[in-house]
Amino acid sequence: MIRSFVLAPVLAFVASVAVPAMVLAQVPASASANDPYYKAGEAALARQIAVVPNTGKAKNVILFLGDGMGISTVTAGRIYDGQQKGVDGESNSLAFEKLSYSALSKTYSHDTQVTDSAAGITAIMTGVKTRNKIIGLTGAAIGEKCETEKGHSVETLAELAKANGRAAGVVTTTRVTHATPAGAYAHTAYRDWEGDSDMPVEAIQGGCKDIARQLIEAPDALRLDVVMGGGRSRFLPDGKEVGKRADGRDLTAEWLKAEGANSSYVTTVDQLKAIPADTRHVLGLFAPEHLPYEVERPVLGQGVPTLAQMATSAIDVLSKNPNGYFLLVEGGKIDMGSHLGNAKRTLTETVEFSKAIEAVLAKVDLKDTLVVVTADHSHGLVISGYAARNAPILGLAGNEGEPILAGDGKAYTTLMFATGPGGPEGADTRRDPAKEDVDDIDYHQQAVANLPSAAHSGEDVGVFADGPQAFLLRGVVEESYIFQVMRHAFGFDAPKKR
Incomplete structure (x- = not known):
């Protein structure tokens, strides 16, 4: 066998020799021209050549976070989606795979090779990598140590958006106090401190606030305008409906009082559809805990909106702000299906996530809206x-x-x-x-x-983007870099440490 290192200089020499036009004319016609793969490749090349980078500023930024949606999940999800539609699954594309730009994101956290969702969303939302279990604090904070919160808060992109006169919101299929949605507004040494009954006495006595309280008690200028998902139990007092709060507070009533006019608290899809046209603030808590899986919708999902319905409704409300908005949309149960080792749940949730992205893309203008789709970490799914x-x-x-x-x-x-x-x-x-x-x-x-x-896995995850400054998401990047691109697209100055 002739080794490749022997052939390489020979091939290089042959390539450098000019070929007479007459010889080129004698090359027989190739079968490639009629091959469907070749023609599809030509069409894809033409589409890429036509892409012109959008160097303008973004009025709006929408971050789609497929929790645990690694590369294998995307691949299997596209195949499953195609097969459910009756088309060729392998060559199918999910909605976000059609966006103009893509990259790979390195997801390790400050202290581990494999991140959890708390550290992952903190990197994406603040530009700072932190320790697993921690949300909205630098890596100087220590998990479950209330006293280490002080002086280590870092501003989130949602808070920056509010501080700069824009609206901001979060939509999720998990509890709204779960790690990823909490990454938009919370600063805590432990991701599981979702309600006061989830906290040890010493943490409460130390002055640390549960995540639900942080959502409701945020300053008027920084409080999210739209929050939709599950987790109603963390907002209601023990003894009222499904409440689990030990402090006796009804945070939903407190939220309505704080927001005042043009605010709606809803718990069913019908109520969401019926909110007044002038609504500027929405708190939608559609389940006591997480929302049901899509495969359970016929039995457990009656009255619960889909991710697409929540996301598009959120945009309808947020877009009333003439300055623009930031929106985080999480497909949180992709991750939960994989934690169960249940690929059917993982893939159906991935397809629903894609449907939500498709619905949003039909509503927004990519000329002034940056759309970023990524994951916080991968999972151990293999094909x-x-x-x-x-x-x-x-x-x-x-x-x-x-x-x-x-x-x-x-x-x-x-x-x-x-x-x-x-x-x-x-x-x-x-x-x-x-x-x-x-x-x-x-x-x-x-x-x-x-x-x-x-367990989660530590390989890189995909980043897919389009809109203003999306061209900056290319190559292999740090997970925390995604924040920098979104901040730059908005035109915001770098945040200050609290």
Whole structure:
């Protein structure tokens, strides 16, 4: 065999030799011209050539955060989406994959190789990497240590937007006090201090506030205009409806009083649709805890708006501010499906996330609106060979229609997790997925190591963007850099440490 390092100088020499026009004319016609892949590539090239970087300033910035949405989840999600639509899944594209610019984001936190959502959203929303479990504070703060909060708060992009006369909001499929949505407004040494009943006595006595209180008690000039998701229990007193607050306070009533006229507190999709046209502030708490998974909507989701409905309603309200707005939209249950080791939930949530992005893109003008889509971290989902083209992505790996058997004589699924509930327990032998209903909504994909909740993973995640200054999101970047691009697009000065 001739080694490549021997051929390289020869090929370089041949390439440098001028080829007479007559010889070029004798080159036979290539089959490439009629090949569908080749033609699709030509069309994609033409689209990219036509893209002109938008160097203007953004009136609005919308950040879509697919929690736990790693590259494998995006790939599997696009295939699943296509197969659900009856088209070729492998060549399908999710809504955000069609945006003009993309990059990879390095997601490690201040203290770990693999970040959690608290540190991840802090990096994206403040430009500062911090420790896992911590929200809105520098890495000098220590997890669960109330006394370390003082002097280490960092301003979020939502707070900067409010301080500069814009509106700001958060929409999520989780509790609105959960790590990612809290990253827009909270500053806490522990992400799980969502309500006062979640806090130890010494933290309360030390002057630390639970996350729900921080949302409601923010200064008028900084308080979010729109908040939608779940988590009603953290706002209501114990004994009232689903309330869990130990301090006896009804934070929903306090929010309405603080916001005054043109404000709406809603708990159902019908109420959301019926808010007055002049509404400028909305608190929508549509479930006691997290919102239900989309696969559960027929049973548990009655009266609960979709992510697309919440996001578009939020834009309708926020856009009443003539100066513009910032909006964070989280597909939070993508992550939760993966923690369960349940790929069907992961993929259906990814598709719903894409639908929300599609709905928003239909409402906004990318001439003055920067749209950024990314994830805070990845998950241990893998896509293993060698299923046939168009084979169900939730099915078995195979070759020419026959399942591929592993060394133990059993089949394996195309999608698996590194860790999670699907891992072997003790000396148990591996289950045979060929004898299981792998399409069941409660099926746990197999994993290498058994954990009650699958662990995050640390590889880079995708960033997809379009609109003013989106061209700055390219290459491999730090997760905290995403904040800098959004801040620059708004034209804001660098924030000051509190």
